[in-house]
Amino acid sequence: MITDSVPLPIEFLPCDSQGTIVEMCGRPCQVQRLEELGIRQGCKVRMVCRGEPCLICIEGRRISLRLGDSADIFVVPTVE
Amino acid sequence: MPTTAASEKSTRSVALIGNPNTGKSSLFNALCGLNARVGNYPGVTVEQKVGRLTGSKLSIDVVDLPGTYSLAARSADEAVAVNVLSGELAHQAAPEVAIVILDASNIERNFYLFSQVYELGLPVIAVLNMWDRVEAEGLTVDAEVIAKRLGVPVVCTSANKRKGIDELRRTIEQTLQSPPSKPSSAQLARAQFPEAFHQEAQKLSEWLHANGRKTSLYQVDRLLIDSDGHFQKSLCQSGLHEINTQIEQARERLRVAGCKVPMFETKARYGWIRQLIDGAVTRKETRSASSSDRIDQWLTHRWVGMLAFALIMFMVFQSIWWVAKWPMDGIQWIQGLASGGIEAFLPPGALRSLLVDGVIAGVGGVVLFVPQIAILFFFIAVLEDCGYMARAAFVMDKLMTSVGLSGKSFLPLMSSFACAVPGIMATRTIESRKDRMVTLLIAPLMSCSARIPVYVLMVSAFVPAIKYAGGWISLQGIVLMGMQSIGAIVAIPVAWLLKRFLFPGEPATFLMELHSYKWPSMVVIYQRVWERVVSFVARAGSLIFCTTILVWAACYFPGDHKLLDESVATLEQLQKTQAIAPVSLEQTQIEENQIREEQIEETLGEVNRLRSELIETSFMGMAGHRIEPIVRPLGWDWKIGVAVIASFPAREVIIATLGTIYSLGTGEDEKSQSLQDQMQQAQRPDGRPVFSLATAMSIMVFFALCAQCSATLMTIRRETNSWRWPIFSFVYMTTLAYIGAWLTYQFFESWS
Numbered sequence: 001m002i003t004d005s006v007p008l009p010i011e012f013l014p015c016d017s018q019g020t021i022v023e024m025c026g027r028p029c030q031v032q033r034l035e036e037l038g039i040r041q042g043c044k045v046r047m048v049c050r051g052e053p054c055l056i057c058i059e060g061r062r063i064s065l066r067l068g069d070s071a072d073i074f075v076v077p078t079v080e
Numbered sequence: 081m082p083t084t085a086a087s088e089k090s091t092r093s094v095a096l097i098g099n100p101n102t103g104k105s106s107l108f109n110a111l112c113g114l115n116a117r118v119g120n121y122p123g124v125t126v127e128q129k130v131g132r133l134t135g136s137k138l139s140i141d142v143v144d145l146p147g148t149y150s151l152a153a154r155s156a157d158e159a160v161a162v163n164v165l166s167g168e169l170a171h172q173a174a175p176e177v178a179i180v181i182l183d184a185s186n187i188e189r190n191f192y193l194f195s196q197v198y199e200l201g202l203p204v205i206a207v208l209n210m211w212d213r214v215e216a217e218g219l220t221v222d223a224e225v226i227a228k229r230l231g232v233p234v235v236c237t238s239a240n241k242r243k244g245i246d247e248l249r250r251t252i253e254q255t256l257q258s259p260p261s262k263p264s265s266a267q268l269a270r271a272q273f274p275e276a277f278h279q280e281a282q283k284l285s286e287w288l289h290a291n292g293r294k295t296s297l298y299q300v301d302r303l304l305i306d307s308d309g310h311f312q313k314s315l316c317q318s319g320l321h322e323i324n325t326q327i328e329q330a331r332e333r334l335r336v337a338g339c340k341v342p343m344f345e346t347k348a349r350y351g352w353i354r355q356l357i358d359g360a361v362t363r364k365e366t367r368s369a370s371s372s373d374r375i376d377q378w379l380t381h382r383w384v385g386m387l388a389f390a391l392i393m394f395m396v397f398q399s400i401w402w403v404a405k406w407p408m409d410g411i412q413w414i415q416g417l418a419s420g421g422i423e424a425f426l427p428p429g430a431l432r433s434l435l436v437d438g439v440i441a442g443v444g445g446v447v448l449f450v451p452q453i454a455i456l457f458f459f460i461a462v463l464e465d466c467g468y469m470a471r472a473a474f475v476m477d478k479l480m481t482s483v484g485l486s487g488k489s490f491l492p493l494m495s496s497f498a499c500a501v502p503g504i505m506a507t508r509t510i511e512s513r514k515d516r517m518v519t520l521l522i523a524p525l526m527s528c529s530a531r532i533p534v535y536v537l538m539v540s541a542f543v544p545a546i547k548y549a550g551g552w553i554s555l556q557g558i559v560l561m562g563m564q565s566i567g568a569i570v571a572i573p574v575a576w577l578l579k580r581f582l583f584p585g586e587p588a589t590f591l592m593e594l595h596s597y598k599w600p601s602m603v604v605i606y607q608r609v610w611e612r613v614v615s616f617v618a619r620a621g622s623l624i625f626c627t628t629i630l631v632w633a634a635c636y637f638p639g640d641h642k643l644l645d646e647s648v649a650t651l652e653q654l655q656k657t658q659a660i661a662p663v664s665l666e667q668t669q670i671e672e673n674q675i676r677e678e679q680i681e682e683t684l685g686e687v688n689r690l691r692s693e694l695i696e697t698s699f700m701g702m703a704g705h706r707i708e709p710i711v712r713p714l715g716w717d718w719k720i721g722v723a724v725i726a727s728f729p730a731r732e733v734i735i736a737t738l739g740t741i742y743s744l745g746t747g748e749d750e751k752s753q754s755l756q757d758q759m760q761q762a763q764r765p766d767g768r769p770v771f772s773l774a775t776a777m778s779i780m781v782f783f784a785l786c787a788q789c790s791a792t793l794m795t796i797r798r799e800t801n802s803w804r805w806p807i808f809s810f811v812y813m814t815t816l817a818y819i820g821a822w823l824t825y826q827f828f829e830s831w832s
Contacts, residue, residue, distance in 0.1 A: 037591065040346065048376055066591075
């Protein structure tokens with residue numbers, strides 16, 4: 001596996017491809033909420049359905065996301 | 081509702097807490113059977129579920145706390161969980177043991193909540209539920225190692241398969257009888273918080289103590305971590321406004337010291353979890369798309385998903401009508417049997433009228449809707465439990481954001497198409513208060529099942545039976561569909577206005593976990609349907625029942641019914657004689673039967689005339705004439721006016737009231753051709769017909785938009801803890817209905 005080094009916002013992750021969360025920023029309480037749900041730096045994430053909201057899969061759990069301006073999640077896509 | 085049992089000395093109490101979708105309901109059912117007591121926590125609208133642990137020698141109450149990801153106490157649910165666990169809720173003692181349910185297949189995230197509960201100081205049992213998934217998902221979890229590291233009992237269960245339940249029962253008993261020693265502060269996740277935070281927490285604790293407030297260490301932590309959190313608000317409400325400054329200053333000092341609030345908390349807790357499960361949990365590195373993912377790629381697709389949703393809903397509503405038809409016919413048959421029985425035993429009079437027209441019609445009116453409600457809740461429970469409803473909310477989020485709401489508002493609005501009462505209760509799941517309020521206020525606009533009888537009656541009587549496209553499309557069908565959707569269409573600008581002016585703010589973020597598809601648990605579904613049916617009968621039922629009796633009394637008194645009762649007795653005697661009269665071809669017999677037939681007709685006319693007169697002079701009639709000027713612009717006469725006013729407590733009352741008013745007695749349903757005939761033939765004093773297409777349309781639009789349901793208004797009152805919102809709903813919906821009905825009447829009058 002080769003890892004591309006350019007981080008991109010999670011919503012740009014193509015459908016059915018994987019990535020690793022490298023940064024999360026935004027309103028502190030929103031970021032905290034995301035972390036409580038298990039979405040945090042270093043986690044592997046797979047895009048199930050793109051769009052707004054999008055559907056991601058983290059550690060086998062599907063989570064729907066529409067964060068608007070409250071937070072941003074950046075991922076580094078995993079290229080197989 | 082305070083738990084009386086919890087206050088009994090002999091009864092012990094334990095609490096269940098866990099993330100949503102960890103099988104908490106299944107575990108609760110497995111521990112307590114199906115005899116849960118459902119009520120509300122005192123002073124808040126969060127539902128409280130308490131059951132008695134079965135198969136135990138001790139008397140143990142199990143309190144089911146709302147599913148939550150953390151104890152940060154942001155929503156009403158979370159605040160209740162914290163308050164119950166820390167024993168801060170009035171009239172309710174703290175549980176003696178906290179049972180934390182963790183999804184064994186997603187252990188890392190689930191231990192986050194555990195790490196918080198652990199700090200409350202209660203004896204804790206960790207339950208690794210969904211143990212069957214561990215192997216299926218290629219995980220290995222060493223529960224013994226985790227138990228040893230934690231120093232608390234760890235039990236592995238598969239609640240849906242009833243595995244590990246006996247061991248959990250024994251562990252609960254053992255923990256109650258000999259609680260494990262409290263963990264040392266070094267064992268807790270908060271030990272990994274930065275030193276600067278510990279110092280600030282200590283300072284704030286001392287300051288609170290000096291100001292006469294007894295707070296636990298956990299509460300002090302939350303005060304510092306959660307911006308505008310639950311504890312801060314409650315301290316402010318108790319008069320300690322200075323707390324805000326103290327917290328601000330402490331946070332500023334923490335910022336200078338390099339401690340990022342609140343981010344350090346999650347880092348510290350996950351660090352603690354990593355140490356806890358190090359070497360005890362192994363997970364397969366990557367996984368390919370599961371079958372759930374494959375289904376999701378279609379069901380959550382922007383267009384395919386929407387189409388699938390429309391199709392599923394169409395099938396659900398169709399089957400409600402088909403399936404509900406049989407039990408409803410059965411109920412009506414029993415109702416007829418009971419009325420017939422009373423009429424055979426009691427002579428005509430006030431008592432008989434009260435029993436037949438009031439009690440039986442009232443109870444029947446309530447019970448008649450139970451099959452529909454039960455079937456609808458069955459489908460909703462199935463769709464929810466198998467995991468589909470969360471997908472529907474996901475698909476609808478895009479549409480909802482256009483009016484400023486989020487996908488979370490979709491589910492409550494969906495249930496409101498059956499009945500607004502459970503729809504409003506379902507708004508509890510919406511975290512954003514503003515979104516919840518808007519959803520709750522527009523929910524009664526969705527066309528509930530109680531409006532359907534009114535539409536059917538009006539459409540079949542006054543909309544011409546014109547057919548288009550070779551008979552495939554009928555005008556009546558189009559009008560009926562239009563009436564069904566008018567509320568939802570009007571709800572769009574209403575939601576936008578409410579969101580813009582009363583509850584301004586960006587659409588709340590949409591963050592929701594969609595659990596994997598699974599076969600629905602029949603026990604859970606049975607329980608949900610049963611709970612809802614019982615609450616429907618108890619709450620709305622008692623109301624419709626009382627209203628029908630009041631309507632009956634207002635229509636019956638103060639008139640003298642002696643003459644009418646005598647006529648009814650004569651009529652019944654004649655009908656009885658006619659029924660047993662021999663059928664003969666003899667001329668005299670034929671003539672005799674004919675004369676009796678005429679007498680019956682004449683007496684029937686007399687009975688109807690007397691009823692008509694009595695209703696004119698009844699309290700209802702007197703009130704009707706008073707309000708006539710108000711309803712005249714809508715094209716209504718006093719009879720429609722009072723029928724509509726009588727149906728303010730519950731919409732379906734209008735059918736019974738119109739029947740009563742049109743001298744046909746109650747019990748005339750919308751299919752009754754005679755009520756339709758009477759309405760079609762009814763004339764105003766000047767000879768014009770009372771009902772026209774314009775009148776019928778104006779009545780239907782009024783019913784589509786008006787808040788004619790006191791059960792809904794009472795539910796709004798209960799859910800918002802204030803009279804302000806039910807009054808607001810009532811005023812805005814009635815105004816909207818009046819304007820809508822007036823515009824409709826004017827439009828159709830000028831058009832025809």
